[in-house]
Every structure is written in C-alpha cells, then in structure tokens.
Amino acid sequence: MKGAIEIDTYIYLSEKDKQITSVGFSKKEIKNHKGISGLKYYLIILYLRKHVQTFGQITLTLNDLLQEFGYSTKTNNKSIYSDFREIIKTEIINKGYASCNKDIFIIKPNDLFHLQMSYENNIFFTEDNFVQITIFEYENICSISSKINKSVLLGIYLYIKQFIMDYSGDITPAKISFPSKLQIAKGLDISVQTVESGLLVLESNKLIYIRRDMFVENKKEEGIYVPTRNVYALDPKELEGKSVLIELERIYGKRIYNKEDVPGEIRYLTKSKGE
Template sequence: MLQEIGYSTKTNNKSIYSDFREIIKTELINKGYASCNTDIFVVKPNDLFYLQLSYERNVFFTEDSFVQITISEYEKICSLSSKINKSILLGIYLYIKQFIMNYPGDIAPAKISFPSKSQIAKGLDTSISTVENGLSVLESYKLIYIRRDMFVENKKEEGVFVPTRNVYALDPMELEGDSVLIELERIYGKRIYNKDDVPGEIRYLTKMKGE
C-alpha cells in the first residue's frame, strides 16, 4: 500500500510507517469505513493485517444518486500504465458511466452513454485534447468501448452528412445493432446513418483552434 501511493519501503525512516498507521486509524477505522482486529500501531512493517470494509459505510457502493464504481474498476484504472494522470482517467470513466442506466426488464434500451468530448472536458475542468488522450487509453485497455462512424445530416447543408458524437459502453455487445442509432436519433431529431449507409456527401468537421 505504501508503494502504491508513492512511498519507498526501502528506508529506515520509521516515521513513514507511523504516519501511514495514523492515516489508517484516523481516516478509515475511527470514521467507521473499516475495522481491524489488530492494533495498527504495533504491526511490524513486514507483517500482514486485515481491514474489513464496512457494509454500511462502504465508499464504493451507495444508495444515493451518485455514480457507482467497484473496487475492481478502481484498481484497474489506478494500475494502468499511462502518462495521463490517474485522476483524469478515473474522472473520464466515471463521467461516461454516470449516464449508463440499468433498466429493469428483458426489453430495455442499450446501456450506452454519449456525452460530447466538450461536455466531458468542461465537467472535469480539462482540455478536449486531454479527454481524447484519456479516451484512447481507456479504450486500449478495454475499460470502455467506443462506436464511431455514425453520421447525421448537417443542419446548414442539405445532402451533407457530418459525424455524430461518439457512443460509449462498458460492454461491446451494447454497441451492436440499430439500438444505438435509435438512441442518437432522439438527441438529434434526425435519422442517423452508419457510414456505409450515408445517402450523400460525408464531410468531417474541422477543429477550431484551442479545441
């Protein structure tokens, strides 16, 4: 755990262990997030001890209206090999996941999310280029899946079709079929086409400086 947060365990500086014990005691045990049947302050650095997370005060699951993340998801993102700050990657992942709803019943809409890159960037107070790089990392590690190459008719030019926003999912099966197109049509108010079905000219949007 010390190594995970950036401390070296190859040191004789015992204050590191004391500080770490103090954090576990005051921030986790005393605040009710976990319990331990061992006295934290007498555990030797090479000894194992166990923390039992509290069900009532579990930081990973909540009945409140917040996006949920599992321990497995959290650990996967934190262990990624990337130059991008892990908090940014986690923020992008959670921003996308918060719009993916679990609807009851056998016949339910696709579990997808389609915030624009500018929305994600604004929500995380970062740049669009950082969001694009983060999406690339998350996609490469198969933490998210992205469907692209869908087009809608340009509002200003009849017969000219431009790309829609990306559509995201946590399961690649959710991106298959026409259900994704139907969901996007609700947003755009127009028919959405796959690239091979576009009945006109495809024109890609030009990025403006600073975007």
Template sequence: MLLSCNFYGKTFPLTKLKEEKYINETIFIPNGEKQNITVGFSKKDFKNHKGVSGLKYYLVIMYLRKHLQTFGEVYLTLNNLLEECGYSTRSHNKSIYSDFREIIKTELINNGYVTCNVDIFTINPTEMFSLQLSEKKNIFYTKDNFVQFSISEYEKISNSNSKINKSVLVGVYLFIKQYIMDYPSDTISPPRISFPSKQQIKKGIGISSFTTIENAISLLAEMKMIYIRTDMFVENTEEENIYVPTRNVFALDVEELNGDAILIELERIYGKKVYNRNDVPGKVRYLEKQKG
C-alpha cells in the same frame, strides 16, 4: 501512549512499521469478488471533485474500500497509497503527497468519515498509520448512488502502464459510465450506452486539454473498459446534403453497440435522422480536430 497493530499474532508499534510489505499481508480479496465490491458515488461527488488534484478523491476512497478490515480500520503508508494508485514515490514531488494528504484531511477527517491517529500533514511517507472509519457516516455509500465503481475497475486503472494521470483516467471513465443506465437483465430495455461529447467530459471533470481527454478515451478503449462506436453520421446544420460524424457512443459491453437502436437514441439528441456510414445519402465531411 504507543499505538500498535496486530499482524498474524505479532504486535508491531505503528511508529515502527515501514513500507507496504505489512499492508499486503493483511488483506486478500479473490479476483472473482472484486467486480462485486463497489463504492457508490453521488452527483455531488462529480460536482465537488474536479481537476487532476480533485479527481484523486476517487482513488483514495477505492484504496480504503479495498483495504478495509473487519472493524472498520485501514492501515497504510502514504507511499503505499500513492504507489497502488499509480503514482511514483521516487520523484520527490511533494505536491503529489500534498494532494493525498489534503484529501484525507479535508474530505475524510474533517467531514467525520474517519479518525486518524497521526497528523496527516507531518507523518513520514514510509511510516504506517491507521484510519478508523466512522460507524455513523458511511463514505462508501451515498443516497443517490449515481455511479458504482468496483475494486476491479479501480485496479485496472491504477495498474495501467500509461503516462496518463490515473486520476484523469478515473474521471473520464466515471463520467462516461454515469450516463449508462443499468436496467434489469430480464427486461426489454434501451441499449446500455452513453454519448457525452468530449466538451462535456472536459468540462465535467475539470480538465483543460482535449488531447488529454482523447488520450484517456483511447486508453480506456484499449483496456476494454469501454467500447466506442463512431460510424454514424447526421446532416450538417449549415450545409445541405453534407453529413458529419455524430458524437461517439460509449458502452461497457461491446454487444450493446450492435444494431440500429443506437441510431434511434441519437436521433432524439439531434432531432433529425442519423445514418450508418454505408447508408449516408449525401457527401461525408469529417470535422476538424478540436484543440484546447
């Protein structure tokens, strides 16, 4: 049986459709709506998807959400998937294709979230195929919805002009974002901030290099996806009257970093008074840069 799909009244056999030009014509989401279209990821997702390869899971899911059609179908080529997620298809790096093929097969098909009309491990990267999403199991929604990731956020990361692996950027961003509580806008609430240490981020997403984590944080800040406050100090536990920097404080809105309420939040962590830089009552000593 020859499978086919319809584009603007014209029917094409899936085995004949090549490249991404057909895909781009099928879906249009206004930019103003992209921030409102999200996928909820769970605590289990954070536990199961780590490392450069595992973190690509988030990119695959967001690609499917962005290109989802009315009846739960997604048409794609592997090349289009890789390129939209920020990976080159010109390097002939088979391991990159392998990561995406494996995620589609083991995470989506084998778990009953989608069915596929081809063998995902043998299909040519330029050949179009379809994924049919299950009506019973929703890959875009989890019971705890621990953190929301929007199409707008996904596009900012996948379109970023950086040598940093896009899956790492996604991992760092979602790890920071997962701890930022989203309180109702009409209520008095604590600052919408988070303060995971670099060691926690490194371990949480399964990346071995502190430098990679630091570079990812810097890039996310340059892109204004996160905002960072670093001018707070706490007394060193080993030396009296010596004050060292606290961990970074992150926010999605720069206004959340204003005021002294953040100092109170940090004091709960350290169990002692935290000071702004200009209020430090002793000598400031900066910590040595971590390696790894």
C-alpha cells in the same frame, strides 16, 4: 515493538467479490471533485474500500497509496504527496468519515498510520449512489501502464459510466452513453486533448468501447452529412446493431446513418479552438 500499530487480519477480496464490491458516488461528489488534483479523491476512496479491515480499520502509508496508483515513490519531490494529504484530511477526516491516529500533514511517506472509518457516517455509500465503481474496475484502471494520471483515467471512466443507465425488464435500451468530448472536459475540468488521450488509453485496454463513424445531416446544408458524437459502452455487444442509431436519433431529432449508408456527401467538421 513499543508504539507500533497492530494490524488486524485483512479481509481479502476474492476476484468474484471484487466484481460486486463497490463504492457509490453521488451527483454532488462528481460535481465537486474535478481537476487534476480533485480527481485523486476517487482513487483514495476506492483504495480505502479495497483495504478496509475488520471493524472498519485501515492501516497504510502514503507510499502504499502512491504505489497502488502507479506513482513513483523514488523521488525527493515531497510536493507529490500534498494532494493526497489534503484530500485525506479535508474530505475524509474533517468531514467525520474517519479518525486518524497521527497528523497526516507531518507523517513521513513510509510511516504507518491508522484510519478508523465511521459506521454512522459511511463514505462508501451515500444516499445518492448515482454511479457505482467496483474494486474490479478500480484495479483494472490502476494496472494500466500509461503516462496519463490514473486519477484522470478513472475520472473519464466514471464520467462516461454515470450516463449508462442499468435498466430492468425484458426489453431495455442499449447500455450506452454519448457525452461529447467537450462535455467530459468541462465536467472534469481538464482539457479536451487530455480527454482524447485518456479515451484512447481506456479503449486500448478494453475498459471502454467506442462506436464512431455515424453521421447526421448538417442543419445548415442539405445533403451534407457530418459525424455524430462518439457512443460509449462498457460491453462491446451494446454497440452492435441499430439500437445505437435509434438512441442517437432521439438526441439529434434526425435519422442517423452508418458511414456506408450515408445518402449524401460526408464532410468532417474542423475543430474550433479549445475543442
């Protein structure tokens, strides 16, 4: 058909390749892309990485994006596409990471459009590849059945993973992270309640693992022990044993106890407003 876009042969990724094919996000990107709208940035970049064709070409529709992310496309609400159009235009096209054969703001949801990714200005690999997200991880998050926005789930996952360092050598610390829920909420510009809901979804789908019920002596009351922050890992084996306690002791400057070993009274702290 005259004027139709010719689609090149796709480079389909094997299941093995999906576990090693990734996008590197920088500290600056994590700082700049937050909030319900801004977190969609990560989904879009990972979608492009997954679907890039021979010679850096990607052919798609807006509905392709929404369907992969779990959004319903059976709606007359055109505003649902606004964030995706804006991110593709301002963060990808305007910054020279790709060129587009059509005006992204006027194409219809089912219209094919064509992105040509730049070789010189590669959006998938920044100089500061602070945290890597694989296509395997991205697909697992997109496949979750949940009312929580996939961009929020990916944002929480990415925020936790950025603190899990990949050490080399024979003796390495546990690959864990322990940001507080309030820290995650502020970092992503979402509510603590949304963080809590997202953590439960990620945990129930075995994308993250959480160790709770660890206690530290209250600074103000001797003999009173309060819960520490949660500890997160991507592999449940990392949460076993005393290594987690040792890592937390470096943070608190005090001995950390499992619940059954607490040598005093346990007291659960009441939540302050906004926490």
